[in-house]
Every structure is written in structure tokens, then in C-alpha cells.
Amino acid sequence: MDFAAADWVESKGDELHRVDVREDWEYDGIGHLPEAVNVPFDSYRADAHAADGGEGEAGMLPGAERFAEVMGAAGISRDDGLVAYDDTHGVFAARLLVTCELYGHDPDHLHLLDGDYSSWVRDYPTSQETVDPDPATYEARFDPDGPLVQADVVEAALDDPDAVVVDTREGWEYDEAHLPGAVRLDWQELVDGDTRGLRPTSELRDLLEERGIDPEGRVVLYCNTARRISHTYVALRQLGYADLAFYEGSLTEWEEEGRPLESNERAE
Structure with missing residues (x-):
């Protein structure tokens, strides 16, 4: 798990899943990285699903089943490489990456954009085209021996x-x-x-x-x-x-x- 420079992310193209964790109105209305999928922050936090009666393994974790649904709907499997970003210096995107690790995703496949959307737009292209990914299977398993x-x-x-x-x-x-x-x-x-x-x-x-x-x-x-x-x-x-x-x-x-x-x- 590391911070990834924008030029490295750009060079990887579709080898990396790009994940935008901002709210959907920001993703749709302001723009996003080309080919990025939208996984809003509240979708992988337990408090957003209190009405479902589900509880995560600890704190604000959403639970393995719920997290698997969210990531699978975004077209991401547990073996995929991904880079996450937000527009707040990466603090919300980092939460997604840590959650991935806690549910068994290989940390070496997890990257945080070094900067955020506001820094990306200074030098790199953006898009306002909504990405509708093909669903995938994300096998989330909480690791009790993790961090x-x-x-x-x-x-x-x-x-x-x-x-x-x-x-x-x-x-x-x-x-x-x-x-x-x-x-x-x-x-x-x-x-x-x-x-x-x-x-x-x-x-x-x-x-x-x-x-x-x-x-x-x-x-x-x-x-x-x-x-x-x-x-x-x-x-x-x-x-x-x-x-x-x-x-x-x-x-x-x-x-x-x-x-x-x-x-x-x-x-x-």
C-alpha cells in the first residue's frame, strides 16, 4: 500500500481500477479521472446501512458481505490493482484502501493517489462520462490477524x-x-x-x-x-x-x- 504519483497512475491506463470516493454529485457534476468508477465514502461505512440491521466486525466497518457487494458492483475483484482518490488530500480514499486490506485485499495492489482531484486537474485529463462497470465477484473475508x-x-x-x-x-x-x-x-x-x-x-x-x-x-x-x-x-x-x-x-x-x-x- 502506497502513495502513487499522478504520472505513474496515468501511465498504467486500464491496468489499475480508478476509484473515486467522492459523493455522486461531485463525480457526475464536477468531473472525475477518466474511466474512474464512483464508490462514495458512505457506501463502505457501517453507519450508512444502519437501517439494514447489519453490523461490521468492529467500529465503522461495513461487514464483509456488504463490502463485497459494494466492490463487486464497482467491477472490482480482490485480486485487482486499484488507485483511490478524493478531493480532500486522500483522507476519505485512504479509508477505502484500509478497508480493502482488512477484508483480505493484497496491500501491494492498493494505491492512494498522491494528491487529490484538485491536484490531478492541473496537468491531466478528466471526464464527466459516468462509468458503468461490469459486475465482479469480490471475496471479502475479514482478517482477524491483520492490523x-x-x-x-x-x-x-x-x-x-x-x-x-x-x-x-x-x-x-x-x-x-x-x-x-x-x-x-x-x-x-x-x-x-x-x-x-x-x-x-x-x-x-x-x-x-x-x-x-x-x-x-x-x-x-x-x-x-x-x-x-x-x-x-x-x-x-x-x-x-x-x-x-x-x-x-x-x-x-x-x-x-x-x-x-x-x-x-x-x-x-
Whole structure:
């Protein structure tokens, strides 16, 4: 799983499925990458299907059956290569890729556009032609031995000197309440405002070193509902972090279970 440069994506042509995770009105009305299919963000989140009575394996996961339907309808099988994008620096698209991995998709086949739609249109063609893909079979199977961890594992990591728990939310959210001892790393700090993609590798490594996020150690990520950690997860994978844990329940579940929190006092 990695960030893919726009020129590489363009060179691959139809070897890669292009997946636009924006809302359908954006896909249809604003335009999209040529041959991209539309898989809106809400279609692979559990809360969008509450009326169906289905529940995912954890947090906001949609459940293997529902995810298989969504991806199959988009013409994608689990063996296919795909690149996902949005128009928000990749944070929504990253969530799709992490969900794919959790349901058994080979991470080596998963790519996040380095940038977003607004960066793509500066140099590459777009289309407003709706793509109607041929249905495929997507065999989604949740991998319990994957990167997703439960709250007890996170709590143990807070006391582990060889692990760091990382809060990827904004500063004001962290100040209001965060897991005790968690390090703050707003996911947006990894984004270059000009390119709309990842900051240069040297800058990222300096930032992570400053925060004590060691590539040789264990890193546990959380936010509120596991959307923002998806972008950070892909970024750290890109940088070679091998021991990454993904707390799907995040702060929402942590609070519901009455686990300890701490806050920072603000100066008046």
C-alpha cells in the first residue's frame, strides 16, 4: 500500500481500477479521472446501512458481505490493482484502501493517489462520462490477524516503552480529551498545501522523529471514528513503518467503554 504519483497512475491506463470516493454529485457534476468508477465514502461505512440491521466486525466497518457487494458492483475483484482518490488530500480514499486490506485485499495492489482531484486537474485529463462497470465477484473475508486491534491492546501499548500511541486529530480535539500518554500527530501535518499530496520524505521523517514516532517501534493509531488514521496509516506504510496497529474503535469506542482519558489545560 502506497502513495502513487499522478504520472505513474496515468501511465498504467486500464491496468489499475480508478476509484473515486467522492459523493455522486461531485463525480457526475464536477468531473472525475477518466474511466474512474464512483464508490462514495458512505457506501463502505457501517453507519450508512444502519437501517439494514447489519453490523461490521468492529467500529465503522461495513461487514464483509456488504463490502463485497459494494466492490463487486464497482467491477472490482480482490485480486485487482486499484488507485483511490478524493478531493480532500486522500483522507476519505485512504479509508477505502484500509478497508480493502482488512477484508483480505493484497496491500501491494492498493494505491492512494498522491494528491487529490484538485491536484490531478492541473496537468491531466478528466471526464464527466459516468462509468458503468461490469459486475465482479469480490471475496471479502475479514482478517482477524491483520492490523486492526482492540481497546485492550491499545491500553497495553500505552504502558509499553517500545510502543507509541498516536492521536491523528486536530490540536483542539487532542487538548479536550485524548488517551493518556498519546502523542499528537494531526494527519494534516503530513500534507503539502501546494501539491495537496504528501510532504517530502525528509520533512516527514524529521516531523516523526520530533514526535518520538520511531520506525523501528510499534505504532498504534487512533482518531474519532478511524477515518483520519487511515491517511496516516498509508503514509507510515509508505515510509517503511512495519509494526502498525489500527484502532478501529478509536476514541468513540474508548469513551463508550469508560476507559481513562486526559486533557490539556489551556492558557487563558
